[in-house]
Amino acid sequence: MLTVDQKAEPGVSAEQLPLLLGDLVTVANRLTRLAAQSTESAESPAVWRTLSTLVSLGPVRLGELARQSRVSQPTMTKIIRNLDQVDWVKRIVDVDDGRAWQIAITPKGEKALHDWRDTLAEALVPHFSDLAADELEHLIEATRILQQRVAVGTLLSKRDDA
Amino acid sequence: MLTVDQKAEPGVSAEQLPLLLGDLVTVANRLTRLAAQSTESAESPAVWRTLSTLVSLGPVRLGELARQSRVSQPTMTKIIRNLDQVDWVKRIVDVDDGRAWQIAITPKGEKALHDWRDTLAEALVPHFSDLAADELEHLIEATRILQQRVAVGTLLSKRDDA
DNA sequence: GCATAATGCATAGCCAAGCTATGTATATAA
DNA sequence: TTATATACATAGCTTGGCTATGCATTATGC
Numbered sequence: 001m002l003t004v005d006q007k008a009e010p011g012v013s014a015e016q017l018p019l020l021l022g023d024l025v026t027v028a029n030r031l032t033r034l035a036a037q038s039t040e041s042a043e044s045p046a047v048w049r050t051l052s053t054l055v056s057l058g059p060v061r062l063g064e065l066a067r068q069s070r071v072s073q074p075t076m077t078k079i080i081r082n083l084d085q086v087d088w089v090k091r092i093v094d095v096d097d098g099r100a101w102q103i104a105i106t107p108k109g110e111k112a113l114h115d116w117r118d119t120l121a122e123a124l125v126p127h128f129s130d131l132a133a134d135e136l137e138h139l140i141e142a143t144r145i146l147q148q149r150v151a152v153g154t155l156l157s158k159r160d161d162a
Numbered sequence: 163m164l165t166v167d168q169k170a171e172p173g174v175s176a177e178q179l180p181l182l183l184g185d186l187v188t189v190a191n192r193l194t195r196l197a198a199q200s201t202e203s204a205e206s207p208a209v210w211r212t213l214s215t216l217v218s219l220g221p222v223r224l225g226e227l228a229r230q231s232r233v234s235q236p237t238m239t240k241i242i243r244n245l246d247q248v249d250w251v252k253r254i255v256d257v258d259d260g261r262a263w264q265i266a267i268t269p270k271g272e273k274a275l276h277d278w279r280d281t282l283a284e285a286l287v288p289h290f291s292d293l294a295a296d297e298l299e300h301l302i303e304a305t306r307i308l309q310q311r312v313a314v315g316t317l318l319s320k321r322d323d324a
Numbered sequence: 325g326c327a328t329a330a331t332g333c334a335t336a337g338c339c340a341a342g343c344t345a346t347g348t349a350t351a352t353a354a
Numbered sequence: 355t356t357a358t359a360t361a362c363a364t365a366g367c368t369t370g371g372c373t374a375t376g377c378a379t380t381a382t383g384c
Contacts, residue, residue, distance in 0.1 A: 016302070017290060018283030024305045025197045025282060026214050028190035029207045030312040033232040035187045036371085044371085045191045046341060052188050063361060070195040075342055077363060082340080099350045099361040120187060121180030127311050128179060135307050140178070142304030143186045145297050149289050150192040198342085206342080208370060225332060237371055239334060244369080261332040261379045 038123035041116060046071075050079055051088065051105055051113040059092060059104035068152050088112055200285035203278060208233075212241055213250065213267055213275040221254060221266035230314050250274055 032045055046069075053068050054060065060068070066076035080103055083089040088109030094100035105113075131139070194207055203210075208231075215230050216222065222230070228238035242265055245251040250271030256262035267275075293301070 016298070017287055017293075018280075020298075020302055020305060021283050021286045021290065022279040023309070024301065025193060025286070026211065027305055027308045027312060028193045028197075029211050030232070031187060031190045031308060032194060033211075034312050035190075037232045044340065049188065049191050049195075061361080070192070070199045071341080072343060073362065074364080078341075097351075097361075101362075117184035118180075121183050124183045124187070125179055128183065131179075131307070135303070136178070136182075138300050138303040139186065139307060140182055141297070141300040143182060143189055145293070145301060146189045146193060147185070150189060150196050206369065223332080233370080234372060235333070236335080236373085240370075259332075259380075263333075
């Protein structure tokens with residue numbers, strides 16, 4: 001019976017997966033808009049995404065930060081210039097390479113990110129506070145799965161590194 | 163036992179929900195970037211989001227479209243101007259109100275959206291094709307839940323309409 | 325019916341996040 | 355040493371965001 005189940009499931013995902021992905025990406029973008037509008041944040045998702053990456057990875061090269069954020073290097077240069085100006089990140093000379101910078105989040109940047117997350121939670125909780133336990137479980141697991149799958153370098157083939 | 167379970171769950175969600183929402187919004191934004199980068203789409207998420215809304219809702223007023231997309235009206239005016247120029251949407255005189263327009267998606271726009279979704283699926287499937295059946299189930303359910311919750315007008319309190 | 329207020333959309337102006345192309349300095353390879 | 359590659363900055367462009375304002379139409383109040 002387990003063998004039969006395993007044979008059946010790949011077929012299901014092969015049929016459902018493409019449709020799911022379209023819906024998933026669309027609703028993800030809607031959620032991003034909901035977050036932006038409900039927090040009335042003066043900063044953009046790119047800012048929070050960048051700061052989150054620095055918290056997760058620690059100090060990292062500017063180019064690597066761009067890669068992790070899935071944006072071009074000049075875009076990241078611009079984002080960092082803005083964040084540097086408000087002291088949310090700092091540039092550290094990379095002693096191993098005279099061309100490179102290490103970018104690190106500052107305590108001020110960590111606080112800003114923390115504040116944003118608090119504001120976000122407060123704004124969004126009313127949309128989700130009546131979730132049933134199993135629904136909440138789905139969201140928790142889906143978040144975990146997505147975090148794993150969107151992480152840079154996890155593609156099954158080498159295409160993601162191309 | 164059911165009563166005990168129900169009493170326990172609200173407490174869990176009250177503690178976990180804020181943290182989950184921060185992670186969820188962050189990963190949603192990452193997914194949007196993954197989608198944009200892997201499809202190499204010349205169009206932005208705002209375009210696909212707008213076209214998707216028109217498919218879902220049918221012809222709708224420009225201002226209502228802005229509201230459904232959670233952007234300001236002038237922003238939507240700009241987006242529609244671009245979509246009108248490439249014949250992905252059409253403007254229809256609103257016979258009930260001389261100030262208003264009805265905006266509808268064209269067959270050409272529907273095809274463009276369909277093509278994008280195909281391209282998206284093709285690009286993203288390698289990231290998700292090895293999902294276990296239960297993982298896939300979590301994503302499917304989470305997508306359904308999010309679609310419900312980000313829909314305009316579903317907030318528990320009236321704040322979303324303010 | 326007329327005056328006033330409200331509404332729907334367009335325009336204006338600004339900013340930030342995206343991109344590709346190019347430039348400059350440094351590091352690596354031959 | 356020279357040629358090539360790499361890391362980041364700059365330049366220029368576009369689009370999606372915003373608020374403020376303008377204009378025409380509609381709704382409301384008297």
